[in-house]
Amino acid sequence: MIINKNLFLRFGVGLLLASLMAILLGACNQRDNVQKKVAEAHKRYDGPALWKITDRDSTLFLFGTVHLLPDGTDWQRRDMGAAFASVGTVFFETPDDDKSALKSSILQRQYGLYDSGERLSDKLDTANINRLTAAAHNADVPLARLERFKPWLAADILSLAAADKAGLKYTNSADSLLRTKAKQAGKSIYNLETIETYFKAVADHPEDLQMQAFVQTIKTFDTMVANTQAVNAAWLIGDIARLEEDMLIPAQSQSPIIYDALFTKRNAKWVKILDDFMKGDNNAMAVVGVGHLIGQDGLPTRFENLGYNVERVQRFDLPN
Numbered sequence: 001m002i003i004n005k006n007l008f009l010r011f012g013v014g015l016l017l018a019s020l021m022a023i024l025l026g027a028c029n030q031r032d033n034v035q036k037k038v039a040e041a042h043k044r045y046d047g048p049a050l051w052k053i054t055d056r057d058s059t060l061f062l063f064g065t066v067h068l069l070p071d072g073t074d075w076q077r078r079d080m081g082a083a084f085a086s087v088g089t090v091f092f093e094t095p096d097d098d099k100s101a102l103k104s105s106i107l108q109r110q111y112g113l114y115d116s117g118e119r120l121s122d123k124l125d126t127a128n129i130n131r132l133t134a135a136a137h138n139a140d141v142p143l144a145r146l147e148r149f150k151p152w153l154a155a156d157i158l159s160l161a162a163a164d165k166a167g168l169k170y171t172n173s174a175d176s177l178l179r180t181k182a183k184q185a186g187k188s189i190y191n192l193e194t195i196e197t198y199f200k201a202v203a204d205h206p207e208d209l210q211m212q213a214f215v216q217t218i219k220t221f222d223t224m225v226a227n228t229q230a231v232n233a234a235w236l237i238g239d240i241a242r243l244e245e246d247m248l249i250p251a252q253s254q255s256p257i258i259y260d261a262l263f264t265k266r267n268a269k270w271v272k273i274l275d276d277f278m279k280g281d282n283n284a285m286a287v288v289g290v291g292h293l294i295g296q297d298g299l300p301t302r303f304e305n306l307g308y309n310v311e312r313v314q315r316f317d318l319p320n
Contacts, residue, residue: 047077048174049238049290050313051300053274057281060274061087061313062299064290065175066235068168068228075174075236079313084178089188089284091274092179094198103195111203112153119147120154123211131218138221140165151214152203159217159224166225168232178287192270192288201261209257235290238314244294264297271302278308 053060061083069075084090094100114120121129136143139161146154163169170176182189193201203210220227234242252259270292277284286299293299304310 046237046314047080048075048235049240049293050080050083051293052083052311052313053278053300053303054309055278058278059087059283060278060303061285062293063174063178063285063287064235064293065173065287066232066290067170067173067175068163069172069174069232070167070169071172073172073232073236083313084181084285087187087283087285089190089277089282090178090182091190091192091277091284091286091288092175093192093288094195095191096176096179100195104199107195107199108153111199112150113148114150120149120151121147123151123207124215128215128218131215131221135162135218135221138162150203151207151210152205155214155217158221162221162225163228168225168228175287192273192286193266201266205258205261209255213255213258240290240294243290248291248294263291267292267297267299267302271299271306274299275303275306 049064051062053062063080063083121132124132132146133143135158136146139158141157141161146157149157179189217224231243231247234246248263252263270286270288274284274286288299295301300310300312
């Protein structure tokens with residue numbers, strides 16, 4: 001039983017994973033006139049958030065992404081393109097190749113499947129069984145398929161299936177396209193963590209915490225796609241304040257242990273890797289989920305605390 005690698009390896013990683021997205025989107029406040037704000041922002045050449053980190057002889061760009069987008073999303077801006085063209089090295093969150101897909105299928109069984117005859121529905125009350133049944137039906141996922149999965153993986157499958165049904169695809173993500181462009185350009189590609197460490201961050205939580213996130217997923221299932229679209233709209237115009245206020249801060253409050261595992265600890269590890277890189281005289285870009293770049297735990301703030309020059313890049317000399 002192996003999940004398609006593109007669906008399984010990515011969901012809200014960078015914002016992140018379905019288990020966390022349930023919490024994030026449950027807290028998300030959709031606002032009126034989203035399309036109007038996007039149109040106004042495009043006139044100002046706004047685009048997805050980009051930061052520039054510099055020291056005496058090195059430059060590191062931090063580009064924030066979302067991982068599920070519809071066909072035809074116009075997210076590429078010339079300031080990002082110029083930054084990307086200027087670097088010889090690109091960092092991504094995790095590897096995304098056939099070897100990693102095979103490893104992920106093994107880890108999926110290790111971390112995501114019940115192995116003692118347990119069933120997911122045995123752990124739910126009647127109300128949540130009904131919610132699960134409705135979510136599975138609406139996502140076109142056979143309910144029997146979910147029974148062997150632990151809560152975090154069941155949440156992933158339902159969320160990704162709903163997104164895919166709505167035309168939100170990982171193959172359209174900035175991560176996917178920039179990785180392809182980096183390969184075509186012959187850039188050096190590095191990953192900030194392995195598939196193993198990624199799985200531990202996502203799945204190595206007590207079942208009661210997994211169940212909390214899973215129940216949030218099925219409770220908010222009907223609004224998940226609309227909320228994801230609202231997140232994408234905020235990302236598209238670089239509205240970092242909205243993403244922090246409406247999603248990240250509530251997520252930290254509602255599930256501090258999961259937040260710590262997915263953001264605080266990973267960001268602390270990543271900034272050490274990137275700091276070591278900056279000790280040389282090379283230029284690079286790190287392409288990570290935009291949630292990793294926001295707030296006091298975000299990479300820009302962490303670099304600022306280390307004494308680097310940090311600036312938000314918005315180049316109006318490069319009309320988009």
